[in-house]
Amino acid sequence: MTCFWNISSRLPEDCVSRVLSLTSPKDACRMLVVSTEFRIPAESNVVWDKFVPSDIVSSTTLKFSSKKELFFILSNSILIDGGYKAFALEKSTGRKSYILSARNLSILHSDDINWTWKCIKESRFHEVAELITVNRLEIQGRIRTKTLSPNTNYGAYLLFKISDHAFGLDSIPCEISVTVGERILTNNTAYLRDPDDKKHQLEGLFYRNRAQLMKERVNKGDERIAQKREDGWLEMELGEFFVGDDEISEEEITMSLMEVKGNQLKGGLIVEGIEVRPRRTN
Template sequence: MATSLNMLSEDCISTIVSLTSPPDACRLMLASSSLRSAAESDIVWAGFLPSDLPQLLSRAHTQLSLSSKKDLFFQLCDSILIDGGVSRFLLNKVSGKKSYVLSSRALSISLSNEPNHWTWTAHPTSRFPEVIELKTISNLEVEGRISTQDLSPNTTYGAYLIIKVSDRAFGLDSIPSEISISKEESLVTNTAFLCPLDDQKQQLGSLFFMNRRQMMEKRVVQGEGRRPNKRGDGWMEVELGEFFVGEKSEMVKMNLMEVKGHQLKGGLIIEGIEIRPKY
């Protein structure tokens, strides 16, 4: 293939490569020194950047290097702070599809400004200047919102609550919370725990909270009781659900709440909600 492409002009090669993918362009840069210039050109990498790039750059929290479209693409793949530093935007290195991380400041969290219930603090491993830590509360409610207009069309997205559990945590492993994803005409619910359980705690919790669990199961249809999964960055994530982005612009609401359990809980640290392509 490289030999055949070498017979074409650089502009023609760049146009062809722009119809492929970022990994294909990177492979061509390594295939031949004569193809490198064409594969690195702005013609190629402009095609991998979002069509609403000017609006995204206007939301950037800091100045970006615009020396080349290729460099800009990989800056966006590393993620950038936007909207005054309360959210992050990033591109998938393989597909070029959009992802967002909404910080805890960008979420609606019940009683988040009440110092008796929550505290805002810096965390050394967070991607944001501050996170929110739960002191104590009975009814937990967290909501994030994003417009499908900001996402890549014809794509299935997953929404993930990014959390840590402090050494002082209590009440997080007893009763599941209700999680949901809603758009204008659809609502999908499930259940999730906010803390992994060891076998001993699970047995004790099952005995002590059996009646409350049964009440919960009646209120939530076919709940799976999802558990947090460990991430490579040291945080954990709980999948709140998934949704499909079509051509129509809709507002997506992502919720987690305890369903009238009135179980006191504390020690939950919330970094935010990540919205990223699933497939």
């Protein structure tokens, strides 16, 4: 960027804009504050059109005065596909992220009395799924790599809450995985519990021996636990995957959480969806 700064004053504005369109949203914003000479080319639609995905623009009815304004609207997340998905752009890179709502997931027995669908104010979606009681828990989400940003490492995260009357959810670790067809990319185990819930921590001490026996029924893993999010939900990382050049291949990614071997009745899980977002790099 330093070399560009030195020669940019000798270039026409449209040339400066085209050069900036080959950088990143973060770089373009930096140039906006460097000098008034850069403001017009750095704010032009030539630059920001490169950072806004055309497929999302064509599928929405958003109103905007410039592509730069549209970029920052999308970076704050919008609902798409009839409200069944949330879409956002990463502000620094312009990379895509999605949240598949619970209605967009495959949840075993979600259409019978084992689950209920309800509207809660904490969710960005019209409905979330709340588990009444089952002894076999299966949740899957699918997304095609073509809809994501190329050459990007992604993480998949289950977004959920634990209700006050929850039971049986952490008696045995769930098996979590990310697969492409028959190929398993990541495979692990995780506990469905609120890390700050003192009640479940005490129960874990009382039933430690029983829990150890139950754990032996599942695949070995590092037993991941959920993390608190700023929006109030919990998130559990299901795994990660890499999206290569989208012009070369298109694949379907399956993200799963299953608890099928414990035969333990459970309830009180509230599912908002599965988020697929770029992983942070150091």
